[in-house]
Amino acid sequence: MKVYLDNAATTPMAPEIIHMMSEMMRVNFANPSSLHSFGRQSKTIVEDARKKIASLLNTSPGSIFFTSGGTEADNMAIKCAIQDHDIQHAITSKISHQAVLYPLQDLEQKGEIKISYVNIGEDGLVCLSHLRELLEDKPRTLVSIMHANNEIGTIQDLKKIGEICKEYNAIFHSDTVQTIAHYTFDMQELDVDFMAASAHKFHGPKGVGFIYISEKIKINPFLRGGSQERNMRAGTENVYGIAGLAMAMEMAYENLDKEQRYIKDLKQYMIDKLQAEISDVQFYGRSKEIEDSLYTVLSCHFPETDIAEMLLFNLDILGVSCSGGAACSSGSSRGSHVLSEIAPYSKRPSIRFSFSRYNTKEEIDFVINKLKILFP
Ligand code: PLP
Numbered sequence: 001m002k003v004y005l006d007n008a009a010t011t012p013m014a015p016e017i018i019h020m021m022s023e024m025m026r027v028n029f030a031n032p033s034s035l036h037s038f039g040r041q042s043k044t045i046v047e048d049a050r051k052k053i054a055s056l057l058n059t060s061p062g063s064i065f066f067t068s069g070g071t072e073a074d075n076m077a078i079k080c081a082i083q084d085h086d087i088q089h090a091i092t093s094k095i096s097h098q099a100v101l102y103p104l105q106d107l108e109q110k111g112e113i114k115i116s117y118v119n120i121g122e123d124g125l126v127c128l129s130h131l132r133e134l135l136e137d138k139p140r141t142l143v144s145i146m147h148a149n150n151e152i153g154t155i156q157d158l159k160k161i162g163e164i165c166k167e168y169n170a171i172f173h174s175d176t177v178q179t180i181a182h183y184t185f186d187m188q189e190l191d192v193d194f195m196a197a198s199a200h201k202f203h204g205p206k207g208v209g210f211i212y213i214s215e216k217i218k219i220n221p222f223l224r225g226g227s228q229e230r231n232m233r234a235g236t237e238n239v240y241g242i243a244g245l246a247m248a249m250e251m252a253y254e255n256l257d258k259e260q261r262y263i264k265d266l267k268q269y270m271i272d273k274l275q276a277e278i279s280d281v282q283f284y285g286r287s288k289e290i291e292d293s294l295y296t297v298l299s300c301h302f303p304e305t306d307i308a309e310m311l312l313f314n315l316d317i318l319g320v321s322c323s324g325g326a327a328c329s330s331g332s333s334r335g336s337h338v339l340s341e342i343a344p345y346s347k348r349p350s351i352r353f354s355f356s357r358y359n360t361k362e363e364i365d366f367v368i369n370k371l372k373i374l375f376p
Pocket of ligand 1: 097178197198199
């Protein structure tokens with residue numbers, strides 16, 4: 001048996017989507033920019049997907065632009081907002097994803113902006129009074145705060161942060177890669193200028209996502225070339241990917257309540273088992289609070305052990321796939337920037353288990369039995 005509990009890194013594709021996309025690859029191969037009937041069919045697929053996604057977020061199709069995924073959407077929001085609105089000050093937190101931190105830090109190194117890092121608590125929550133302080137008496141600022149952290153699962157109050165940004169006339173970007181299609185969004189209720197989504201985080205294909213751009217804000221094109229995406233993002237559209245993205249989102253929102261309940265129940269089951277069967281296991285941030293953290297992520301740390309360095313490797317050999325933090329850091333010698341921010345002195349080995357609709361309690365039992373071998 002092998003168990004996959006690394007769904008925050010990526011999710012397995014839904015079989016229904018694989019089926020739909022394979023058929024589409026055979027039939028709808030034409031370039032959506034072509035004017036003939038084949039091309040027009042592809043164009044219709046792309047525009048139907050846009051309409052579907054917009055209606056799920058209660059926004060207009062004109063605010064959705066397809067991208068190659070979350071990284072591109074984050075880079076586009078940050079670089080375009082800063083360049084096109086003459087922004088010289090940006091606020092983010094040290095636990096933002098690299099897709100946000102690196103483009104900001106590149107711009108700071110070039111001397112184009114100054115970054116302020118808003119304080120976060122041990123639970124990963126942004127300190128709202130510090131955010132206000134950083135915005136006070138500053139030139140127009142870009143604020144980039146992620147909705148849910150991919151490593152520790154802390155969820156920020158997007159509504160509140162949006163209201164603060166509006167009060168100070170700041171531009172607000174939120175990396176919503178871990179939460180779109182996992183929570184509902186009503187764009188009429190939120191003061192967010194940019195959001196990012198990635199299909200592979202909710203059982204869709206890799207290499208496709210979108211950026212939401214509020215109609216209140218205007219930016220210039222990110223990639224230059226053809227006139228795709230109303231001139232905003234050149235490049236022949238990933239037609240099958242876009243259809244897969246829309247289908248994955250539709251499936252997620254159709255069954256959202258049921259799936260949320262199912263996954264929360266699974267996460268609670270794992271928390272209970274870990275506490276009952278492994279001595280001195282603890283949880284980062286608010287990860288243990290089912291209603292108060294990203295329900296797909298459980299971030300734990302275990303007693304210090306000689307095999308700490310090899311823990312993930314040992315689990316992998318035993319048939320358990322999970323991660324030591326973010327996937328991008330688990331394979332490198334640099335530790336997680338998120339964990340070193342919230343628990344800088346901890347030498348305890350940490351593991352992120354992340355769940356999807358395809359996991360079962362039997363799988364959790366299997367994982368607990370393997371952990372018991374490593375932590376007898
Ligand atoms: N932002 C967050 C919070 C993520 O978890 C990820 C994925 O790891 C990304 C951005 C990047 O998304 P993508 O893999 O689609 O480029």
